[in-house]
Structures are given as C-alpha cells and as structure tokens.
Amino acid sequence: MLSKAQNKHIRSLTQQKFRNEYRQFVAEGHKIALEWLQSTWPLKTIVATENWIAMHRPDIQRHPEAELITASEVEIAAVSSLQSPGQVLVVASIPDAPAIVKGVPWYIALDGIQDPGNMGTIIRIADWFGITDLVCSPGCVDVYNPKVVQSAMGGHLRVRIHHGELTSLLPSLNLPLYAAVLGGTDVYEVGRPASGVLVIGNESRGISPEVIDLATHRVTIPRKGGAESLNAGVSAGILCALMVPR
Amino acid sequence: MLSKAQNKHIRSLTQQKFRNEYRQFVAEGHKIALEWLQSTWPLKTIVATENWIAMHRPDIQRHPEAELITASEVEIAAVSSLQSPGQVLVVASIPDAPAIVKGVPWYIALDGIQDPGNMGTIIRIADWFGITDLVCSPGCVDVYNPKVVQSAMGGHLRVRIHHGELTSLLPSLNLPLYAAVLGGTDVYEVGRPASGVLVIGNESRGISPEVIDLATHRVTIPRKGGAESLNAGVSAGILCALMVPR
Structure with a gap:
C-alpha cells in the first residue's frame, strides 16, 4: 500500500x-x-x-x-x-552529470528544445542511430519530465545527456558543427562525415545566433512541397539518417 | 463579443x-x-x-x-x-471527401495512427516532401482534432486526406506498397522508386496483418543503437527523405 x-x-x-x-x-x-x-x-x-x-x-x-x-x-x-x-x-x-568521453564521433546538441515530446523523440532517435551523447542547452525542457521519459522509450539508459552553455561546450568538443537551419546547404551535399555535432534549434526560434556563429556547416533538408518547416524531432531523425555513418 | x-x-x-x-x-x-x-x-x-x-x-x-x-x-x-x-x-x-486523382506518384497510408501529434506531424511531413495525398484507415485519430490541426501547421491546406479501409483502398491505387516494419529490407536497398505508397502502422501494434499481406515491399530503417523502435512520425519522415524522388 x-x-x-x-x-x-x-x-x-x-x-x-x-x-x-x-x-x-x-x-x-x-x-x-x-x-x-x-x-x-x-x-x-x-x-x-x-x-x-x-x-x-x-x-x-x-x-x-x-x-x-x-x-x-x-x-x-x-x-x-x-x-x-x-x-x-x-x-x-537522477544521475550525476556524465563526463565528456574522448573519441565520441557524433553528438546531437539541442538549443532550447521546449516540447517534451520532441525532447523524448530526439533521445529515442539518438538511441536508434547509436549516438551515445546528447548536449542540452540551459533553455531545454528537463529531460526527466514525465512526458520526456515516456517518449524517449528508455533512451536515457543508453544515451549520455550533458548540460551546459552550448557556446562554451561545443567548441570544447573540437568537432565540425552541423547546424540544422532553413536555407542552408542541401544535406545531400554534406554526405556522411565520420564525426560531428548535429545542432537542432528551438521549435519556433531555431538555433540562437551565437550558436549559429560557431557552426562550421549549415545544413537543410531539401523541400519539395509547401510546408514552411519540419518538426524538430522529425528534422533530427532525417538528418541522423542522412548524415551519421551507417 | x-x-x-x-x-x-x-x-x-x-x-x-x-x-x-x-x-x-x-x-x-x-x-x-x-x-x-x-x-x-x-x-x-x-x-x-x-x-x-x-x-x-x-x-x-x-x-x-x-x-x-x-x-x-x-x-x-x-x-x-x-x-x-x-x-x-x-x-x-470540414470538406467533402476528396476524389482519388489519377497519376499521383506517391501516397502515405496510415494504418491506425492514434496519437494526434503523430498524425499532425505526418501531414506536415507529406506537405514538406510534396506528397499530395494521404490515406487514413478508420482506426486513425480524427485529422480535425485540435492537436492534429496544431501540429500539421497548415498541411491540411495542401494535402488531400482520404479515408477508407486500407484493404480495399490500397489495391485500387495500383502502386507498389512499401510497408514500414521492423526487420524488413534495408530502406537503402530500395532506392527512390518513382511511385508508391508508404504505409505507416499504429504506434504500438504496427501495421495490421491484412495490410502487411498486401505489401509488395517491407522496408526498415537500419538501426545502430539500442532503441527498440522509432516514433511513427519520425519513421515516416526518414522514409520519405530516403525513398521519395528528390
């Protein structure tokens, strides 16, 4: 009882x-x-x-x-x-903050993801594509929010989740930064780099200007129809499927 | 007032x-x-x-x-x-049921998508990739549910939404049927067929056996990590990005 x-x-x-x-x-x-x-x-x-x-x-x-x-x-x-x-x-x-491990090839970094469903979905995507490390900016929804835990489907168990200011954390990783934006380079031209950080921005404001400034590449999923944008979780999934080595 | x-x-x-x-x-x-x-x-x-x-x-x-x-x-x-x-x-x-238009190359068919967020996300994905027609089984959530309208971001305006039993509707389209399943053919081997129907199943039960039986191909997004599955909306997005002609 x-x-x-x-x-x-x-x-x-x-x-x-x-x-x-x-x-x-x-x-x-x-x-x-x-x-x-x-x-x-x-x-x-x-x-x-x-x-x-x-x-x-x-x-x-x-x-x-x-x-x-x-x-x-x-x-x-x-x-x-x-x-x-x-x-x-x-x-x-809730575990202590994990350490940054050397030699991790791919990260996903989230700049102000606010929707718990999107956060959980992205943890699940990282887990599916074998991306072991996720970085969350201070503006992100709490990853232990019940809706995040529900939609991540156990992804927390296999993905290390780091927290910190992206402007200081990302440069310390020393990896190419691929910012998901509208109107950037066609992701098909980028190929499958051996390593990098995929940066996904806030659902309505996108990636903050200071973080965009750090990006070595700005990548875009080519559009054929009329939608203005794709959902943040869906974008993350498509970019992982197209960019992360198989 | x-x-x-x-x-x-x-x-x-x-x-x-x-x-x-x-x-x-x-x-x-x-x-x-x-x-x-x-x-x-x-x-x-x-x-x-x-x-x-x-x-x-x-x-x-x-x-x-x-x-x-x-x-x-x-x-x-x-x-x-x-x-x-x-x-x-x-x-x-709410408009009258749209007619099936001849010559539409690609459809998305949804077999029992229950989550309004997923439904809206998939309408938005169809809209982004220029897929003009979506087919919903009777078990799908209502596409005019407020959460669907919210997450589709206007996709209803550009995507024709059909309703009907998939077992009778899909054969009448006379197109190859690609069923998104776990353990099927690696989607990278499928390439970008000129036309087809991408079938996405219910969030927990997947595609119903009668519909699977109609499929000409069973396709799977290859997995590298530990997650058991991907979210239905994310799967639809990745499969469209990989299969629909650019």
Whole structure:
C-alpha cells in the first residue's frame, strides 16, 4: 500500500522543482518501467501490483537497493501521469552529470528544445542511430519530465545527456558543427562525415545566433512541397539518417 | 463579443462527435489561423481581437463567407484548446471527401495512427516532401482534432486526406506498397522508386496483418543503437527523405 507520504512524494516528482530537490524521477508503464528494471540504473522505489510483481520477480530482484511497494491499480493511477496508468512505476535516481568521453564521433546538441515530446523523440532517435551523447542547452525542457521519459522509450539508459552553455561546450568538443537551419546547404551535399555535432534549434526560434556563429556547416533538408518547416524531432531523425555513418 | 451560444458551439468542436455533426473544426493561433485565412478554404467564423483584425484586414476580407466576431483575449482563451491562446481562431468547414486523382506518384497510408501529434506531424511531413495525398484507415485519430490541426501547421491546406479501409483502398491505387516494419529490407536497398505508397502502422501494434499481406515491399530503417523502435512520425519522415524522388 502507498502511504499518504509516498503518494505525495511520487506526485511531487511531476514538478521539476521537486525532481531537482530529491534528484529523482518517475519511469512508468510496463514497457518503460521494465527497461529501467532490466538495467543497472539505481532505483529508489518500485511500485507495482501484486500480479505484476509475481510476473517479474527476477527483474525486481536485480534492484535490492530499491524499496518494493505493492499497490493496487487505483493507487498507482492516483500518482500516475499517464492517461492509461499501468501496473508498475519506478522512482529512479537522477544521475550525476556524465563526463565528456574522448573519441565520441557524433553528438546531437539541442538549443532550447521546449516540447517534451520532441525532447523524448530526439533521445529515442539518438538511441536508434547509436549516438551515445546528447548536449542540452540551459533553455531545454528537463529531460526527466514525465512526458520526456515516456517518449524517449528508455533512451536515457543508453544515451549520455550533458548540460551546459552550448557556446562554451561545443567548441570544447573540437568537432565540425552541423547546424540544422532553413536555407542552408542541401544535406545531400554534406554526405556522411565520420564525426560531428548535429545542432537542432528551438521549435519556433531555431538555433540562437551565437550558436549559429560557431557552426562550421549549415545544413537543410531539401523541400519539395509547401510546408514552411519540419518538426524538430522529425528534422533530427532525417538528418541522423542522412548524415551519421551507417 | 462571443455570445454564450457561440462560445458553447466553438468549445463543442473539441469533440469529434460535434465536429462530425456540424462538419466544422477550429484552427487557432496567429500562424495557423493565418494559413487558413490566406487560403480559399471555406470558413464559417473568424474570431479575433480588435487589434488583430486591424492588422489583418486584407486576409479577413478574402473570406466574405465567414462571420467576423470581435472578441477579447479573455473570450478567445475561454474557447481555446491551446496552452497559450492567441488573438485569433477560425471555425472552418470540414470538406467533402476528396476524389482519388489519377497519376499521383506517391501516397502515405496510415494504418491506425492514434496519437494526434503523430498524425499532425505526418501531414506536415507529406506537405514538406510534396506528397499530395494521404490515406487514413478508420482506426486513425480524427485529422480535425485540435492537436492534429496544431501540429500539421497548415498541411491540411495542401494535402488531400482520404479515408477508407486500407484493404480495399490500397489495391485500387495500383502502386507498389512499401510497408514500414521492423526487420524488413534495408530502406537503402530500395532506392527512390518513382511511385508508391508508404504505409505507416499504429504506434504500438504496427501495421495490421491484412495490410502487411498486401505489401509488395517491407522496408526498415537500419538501426545502430539500442532503441527498440522509432516514433511513427519520425519513421515516416526518414522514409520519405530516403525513398521519395528528390
């Protein structure tokens, strides 16, 4: 059973203020909670129905560090941020900032991505294309926001997420910078460079001028139709498919 | 001023039941409402602040068929489904089903796309890549859902949207069918066929077996990392970028 205090604590983690204070976030629903359980990521609490626990003993036993709480579906729904709450959620620790690893060939850098769905989608894209490192500017949505965790589909487990001012962080990587813009070089002319940073800008303002100034290349997905632009997540996906070595 | 009845009517259009009954939907916010105003799409009502009307007289005058209502931002916010309501919304007519036009080289067909953000994103992708025709199965989310209209960014104005059972509609197009699946042929081996139908499946179940059976090709975006799958909108974008003639 979830105590009143536990209920309140879990619900508080929908707010960034409390995620930052406790350094914890929630991963929920069968598929996503299971990804965390099957990883070595430190968990604080596992909340699941009796049934779910019985079906997933070995996964739960990988996490002796976590408190296991048996709860009803109604109790889980009461703390869930999903539209269709499931039978399980985990409270996981927010890790310390990862170090920049030498020799990483490709990064994605995000300059003020605000939409949680886009952020999650881009983490999932990095994960799909084997891009191990993502850099977020201070203006980005929190990567532990429930909607980000939901749409990243476990990508946090395989993608290192760095935070910092892009104007200082990007030059330190010493890689060519490919800024995704409208009206730049046709991405098909760029080919598949062995290494680089793909920079994706804010959903409405694009990449900030200071960051554009650092770019060694400005790349554009050629357009045939009437749309003014593509969604930020879709652009990131297309550019990864076209630029990152296969 | 918005009357009580007008307020109620506009709010009712957030529900598919009432959109179907009145054959009307809402397009709102400066950018999107303006796209509709600058088109020949039949409008029922234009609701805007005095200020906004003064700034956009020529666009409003293109639509003598529409009733113009001056309203305050507070009144607009009261009927808006946006998080940050704007100074304008239009109530537009839902058009009759478009005819299938001969000679269209490329279609996108959606088999049960449920997420409004994905649906809107895919309409925007079709619009970007110059794909003029989209086919939706009966299991798809309503394309006039407010979130779809928002994320399609005016794509409805340039993309014909057909509805029907894919098992009867797709064979009648007489084009090669490329089903986006996991574990199919590497899309890079498929090249850029002159014509075809790209079939995208439901977010969790994928393409239904009856539709898969019709496919002449099963195509897959090659994966390098650990993610199990890509988001449906992102997959559609990548496949269009890789398959549709440039």
